[in-house]
Amino acid sequence: MAKAGMEEQSSYDHVLTAEYASLIAMEFGRNPIVNDEAAFDIYPPTTHPDPSTLPLRPPIVTIMGHVDHGKTTLLDKLRSTSVAKGEAGGITQHIGAFSVPVPASSGEAPKTITFLDTPGHAAFSAMRARGASVTDIVVLVVAADDGIMPQTREVLDLIQQEKITAVVAINKIDKPGVDIEKAQNALLAEGVQLEAFGGDIPCVPVSGLTGKGLDDLVETISLIAETQELRAERDGDIQGYVLESKIRKGLGPVATVLLLRGCLKPGAHVICGTHHGKVRTMLDSSDKPVKAAYPGMAVTVTGWKSLPGAGDEVLQGAEANVKKAIANRERKADLEGTMEDLEAINEQRRLERDRREAEEASGASVNNHQVEQEQGPKELRLVVKGDVSGSVEAVVDALQCIGNKEACVKIISSGVGDVTESDVFRAQVAQGTIVAFTVSTPRSVEVLAKQHSVPLISSKVIYSLIDDIRSHVIQLLAPIT
Ligand code: GDP
DSSP, X not given: OHHHHHHHHTSGGGOOOHHHHHHHHHHTTOOOXXXXXXXXXXXXXXXXXXXXXXXXXXXXXXXXESTTSSHHHHHHHHHHHHHHTTSSOSSOOOOSEEEEEEOOOTTSXXXXXXXXXXXXXXXXXXXXXXXXXXXXEEEEEEETTTOSOHHHHHHHHHHHHTTOEEEEEEEOTTSTTOOHHHHHHXXXXXXXXXXXXXXXXXXXXXXXXXXXXXXXXXXXXXXXXXXXXXXXXXXXXXXXXXXXXXXXXXXEEEEEEEEEESOBOTTOEEEXXXXXXXXXXXXXXXXXXXXXXXXXXXXXXXXXXXXOOTTOEEEEOOHHHHHXXXXXXXXXXXXXXXXXXXXXXXXXXXXXXXXXHHHHHTTOOSOHHHHHHHHSOEEEEEEEEESSHXXXXXXXXXXXXXXXXXXXXXXEEEEESSOOHHHHHHHHHTTOEEEEESOOOOHHHHHHHHHTTOOEEEESOHHHHHHHHHHHHHHHSOOOO
């Protein structure tokens, strides 16, 4: 009997999820912090205890500079050099990065440099916003005939602020009458410590158009990389970043992943944000299958269940762990959304309370609702939920046109997804109605809405929804006497 009683006490109904616990805490005006450490997720592999014993990896280089100073031309020339040198044959796909071979002395292992060719891309802003810089070396391109320009200064600031190793490429030296020294002096005047003047920033004169000086540039980058001791595990679980992602015909969602550590092979289970997949194939920039990808390489990965976002971190784990981590991350994302909703509700309540207190202080005894009703048009306040953002917008646009000077629709909030408990709270506070357009309402939420006398209108057809809302607005009007 006692045992049955215990079971009764600790039945499922009494176990609170992190979400519910947080909701309750917020109801009491507290600011809950969910301790995620206890929850499952996949984290980057731990740092090696002695990185100096790890194998060297290719440097990852980004070319930056003022518009029209020749970044694209330089990248194209470097890419075609790599194609010509047999690194990649035939037509190349743009995958956000390519590698250029570095001439090696006899007996030396062949080396490469990875050039990223989407520096202005969203992936870079996303990575930088998260403090994840994948660039080891920046090549600052300065056109010899144009000198220092606003974006040149921006790059110089970035290099200084983030302490990035830089190489200056003075470009367009094929142009008649260009003065390389003048360009160097201009850089010096900006505080750039060029090697030629006793500093530590190498400066290489090049022509992206003719290819002159590009071998020097590649060699200079390679020498800098040697001093940087860029080392990473070539085995074990991976850590990488998505450079680009898209749906490709016949391949489904694909993402170019730049590897920073580990070894990626087909069959691996990968996770990126709330997206995951089992690597089906890996392709290089010539669309040739790659059997194994290593640090510094960028490969197009197929096998994703959905499209990962550019700039997001890619990790690897056992299938079951990836699934658990996905569920965990989705729950966390939901909770963050709910928290935002709740903060908005709390804010609304605070405002409501402040107004009531102000009214009480001034001796007013009429209730808020009446004041509003007497002062302006009567409002049918709506919380709108829909299946996709396009349909939510369409419903909101259509509904907020309903009404006249005496009675009208007011949209309290709108959003994508099923009706949630916070929608009910929100509608209750605003004395509003919930509109669920082609989305479902969980049974528990329906019950909550009933308990709080929040009307709920579900519809799948926009015209009948408009009719329905119109008749509700008409009901708000005073009867004609
Ligand atoms: P980006 O905006 O920095 O990517 O610059 P582009 O690569 O698009 O080059 C801008 C213009 O400069 C184009 O007309 C190029 O043909 C030209 N250009 C680029 N590099 C060179 C070069 O080394 N020599 C000469 N003469 N023209 C160049």
